[in-house]
């Protein structure tokens with residue numbers, strides 16, 4: 240009895256997380272219905288004395304010190320509700336349940352309200368970093384009751400990834416704030432993955448770069464301002480040999496991307512908020528287009544595409560680096576912009592510099608760039624959009640020539656770069672003091688008397704179009 244921490248769901252993530260907790264000198268008890276998972280944990284724990292597990296829910300709950308701190312690492316959806324119902328009759332007032340999965344934020348709000356009535360604190364707490372992160376230090380994004388967080392804080396701060404000694408976890412806000420932030424993290428993740436793959440396509444098609452050269456390019460980039468987890472693993476991917484053939488593994492992988500929904504939720508909710516995140520939208524659309532392989536193969540035969548012009552490697556690699564840097568900035572810009580509006584809409588009261596800080600290590604979107612982003616929001620925590628940051632303007636300005644070249648080259652040569660071009664169009668539109676949408680207003684008023692505003696005086700106007 241008197242274990243410090245409980246964990247429900249002993250899949251790979253759960254086992255790694257619980258071992259991480261135990262490594263940090265907290266005693267931890269795991270629970271899973273599957274004997275195999277419980278056994279797997281016991282094997283992995285070896286002779287560690289402070290970790291144990293059971294398939295019996297009573298034993299599990301009785302083993303924990305109160306207030307109990309129980310983390311769920313189970314698939315999002317109904318399973319979370321089942322796990323809660325399973326525990327509920329055995330819990331005491333003041334106990335804490337933490338959902339570490341990618342739950343949809345409104346589900347978290349519902350669960351939090353339901354459990355509050357029963358005197359149980361509920362935390363929706365995104366965990367990022369995959370299996371490796373769970374074991375050695377993830378980025379953790381908790382939201383819920385602020386006072387109850389004090390009980391969880393020492394454990395989370397110990398197990399979280401560290402950026403220059405600072406733990407990549409912080410209390411983010413009430414209710415579903417943590418799940419919401421994790422959802423947007425994933426939207427940014429989708430965008431960065433899409434952008435990384437477009438640049439790969441461009442380098443491969445226009446310069447015939449071999450996988451070895453691609454490995455070198457991404458590896459070099461990872462040592463510069465593009466330093467990031469996704470660029471790092473991309474370099475590693477190009478160096479991986481296939482086990483079944485003598486090819487490189489990347490060339491044997493089918494080009495159909497799967498998704499579990501978090502990117503789509505980010506886009507859907509951005510639409511609800513009225514905040515544009517076109518590069519995230521495009522990343523979701525591209526996974527969808529990729530899935531339509533049979534149709535793509537058919538369509539490919541109907542149309543001819545331009546012969547790709549070959550250009551000087553050095554020049555293209557340098558321009559591609561700038562394009563990737565620019566578009567990574569835009570991916571974060573859109574996600575953070577969404578967070579700043581969601582914060583008001585849902586009463587999360589988010590601090591964007593804290594969020595950028597806890598993303599600097601442990602999570603999938605960790606990158607050198609996030610230190611600069613954290614600083615921009617520390618300087619001005621009311622910044623509505625990163626493009627308005629005086630410290631970012633010169634960084635972005637310096638890449639624009641290359642970005643335009645790359646997008647122009649790609650479109651002329653029939654190489655799809657929808658993520659990158661959406662990032663550029665977003666930038667060009669957001670930084671235009673004048674857009675042609677006066678015409679849309681005129682059309683709306685013309686066909687539907689929807690009225691318009693004028694540039695020279697206040698008020699609402701309507702015209703009988705076509706009449707003198």
Ligand code: 6PG
Pocket residue numbers: 341366367368369425428497498499500501502602603
């Ligand atoms: C993380 C990831 C993770 C997510 C996967 C898969 O931060 O560790 O975001 O939570 O589940 O990336 O997402 P898709 O299957 O939708 O690509």
